[in-house]
């Protein structure tokens with residue numbers, strides 16, 4: 001398989017863009033219609049409570065269960081019929097896990113754009129196909145008919161799920177979905193560095209400044225000055241172009257993640273990783289910042 005060409009072909013499909021434009025807002029509207037509860041559910045499914053995307057953790061369930069089923073099916077085909085109930089149970093476990101993976105994946109997909117959204121849509125469609133094959137296989141196994149067909153369908157489902165897993169891996173490692181975009185090779189200042197004259201930061205405003213190699217978001221709210229990393233941890237959005245909210249938080253302009261200015265924590269996803277936070281002081285009329293020594297960056 002020519003991997004680059006396959007990805008390129010998917011990214012060139014206009015119909016995927018059109019479908020994404022229609023489906024994505026509909027899902028976001030459904031969460032919005034649920035009010036605060038809908039927002040809490042959305043944050044839960046993203047994994048903001050976990051500090052890590054929930055979707056990749058849940059995908060281990062169907063992948064592991066269906067791999068187990070493939071091995072046990074193989075043993076059965078070699079004449080070891082005692083493994084058949086184990087294979088059937090593994091397929092059932094995988095089907096339950098597939099539902100969780102689909103719901104969390106669909107939620108993460110609402111926080112993607114352009115090529116990532118197209119690849120994510122194909123990833124999801126392949127998963128639906130694999131799940132349908134496994135569900136049909138499970139149904140045939142329960143009927144205790146057409147055992148050979150049932151095993152064939154689950155093997156086919158395994159192939160489709162593997163192709164989908166490849167795309168999922170590309171979304172993470174190639175398109176950087178689900179990784180912390182504030183984790184950079186740039187050196188965060190461990191000692192105070194001057195970044196802006198204090199009188200240049202007006203009340204209720206925020207701006208981007210440079211602290212050595214890293215971009216920092218400065219904000220002044222209720223007379224207090226705050227500093228967190230300027231790059232959104234979700235997909236790298238510029239936080240200074242977002243919205244400074246009344247409760248002392250900032251909303252990213254790209255997909256709406258909300259971060260506390262006080263400690264950089266995630267208030268609303270799709271982001272799951274907190275923003276690095278900086279200590280702030282005013283020295284000789286200059287705002288100075290240094291990385292707060294709580295994280296690993």
Ligand code: FES
Pocket residue numbers: 111232233234235236237252253254255256257269270271
């Ligand atoms: S880049 Fe997606 S929410 Fe900031």
